[in-house]
Amino acid sequence: MNPQALSPRLQKLYDLCQPKQPVWDLCCDHGLLGLWALHSETHPCVVFNDAVAHVLEGLQQKFGAHAPRAKVICGPAEDIVEPLDGNVVLAGIGGEKIVRILQTHAARANLHATRVIACPEKDAEWMMAQPIAGYAIRDRLTIPHGTGHRWIAVYEPLRQAPKNDSP
Numbered sequence: 001m002n003p004q005a006l007s008p009r010l011q012k013l014y015d016l017c018q019p020k021q022p023v024w025d026l027c028c029d030h031g032l033l034g035l036w037a038l039h040s041e042t043h044p045c046v047v048f049n050d051a052v053a054h055v056l057e058g059l060q061q062k063f064g065a066h067a068p069r070a071k072v073i074c075g076p077a078e079d080i081v082e083p084l085d086g087n088v089v090l091a092g093i094g095g096e097k098i099v100r101i102l103q104t105h106a107a108r109a110n111l112h113a114t115r116v117i118a119c120p121e122k123d124a125e126w127m128m129a130q131p132i133a134g135y136a137i138r139d140r141l142t143i144p145h146g147t148g149h150r151w152i153a154v155y156e157p158l159r160q161a162p163k164n165d166s167p
């Protein structure tokens with residue numbers, strides 16, 4: 001079964017994901033972005049997370065033959081214990097919550113994403129002013145949304161300074 005086509009907003013977020021890396025669709029609701037990523041066969045695994053159990057019901061039936069590369073985690077994104085790696089997508093929730101989720105994982109040394117793609121429904125400018133330990137915003141984009149626009153912030157890990165072996 002082919003996944004439902006993405007809206008321009010979700011398509012843009014998916015296009016920012018790095019290929020060959022896992023995709024974490026946090027606060028996924030219907031999981032459309034994650035399903036698209038899963039069916040694209042370009043990611044080694046796709047994780048679907050939402051705090052509300054019933055929104056995740058029925059998701060597994062849409063995995064089809066790709067089920068071995070999919071994982072569903074029900075509960076607050078802040079409480080995920082597995083290391084967040086590859087692409088972490090956070091969209092459709094407020095900027096304050098996005099910052100809380102990212103700061104919680106960064107403080108627990110659990111944020112190992114190669115890229116974080118954040119598209120809040122509100123408080124975007126506040127969000128982009130908050131520090132996320134070990135990460136910097138590499139790109140800020142806007143996309144038309146309804147009668148206005150939404151911000152997308154792309155975070156990547158800070159580059160470590162090369163070790164200087166000389167005395």
Ligand SMILES: C[S@@+](CC[C@H](N)C(=O)[O-])C[C@H]1O[C@@H](n2cnc3c(N)ncnc32)[C@H](O)[C@@H]1O
Pocket residue numbers: 026027028029030049050051052055075076077078090091092093097
């Ligand atoms: C508007 S939907 C966004 C769906 C999708 N990410 C998108 O952008 O279209 C917001 C979802 O976030 C979930 N959510 C809110 N707070 C959460 C949290 N702390 N952890 C996990 N999911 C959360 C809600 O249950 C809801 O399904």
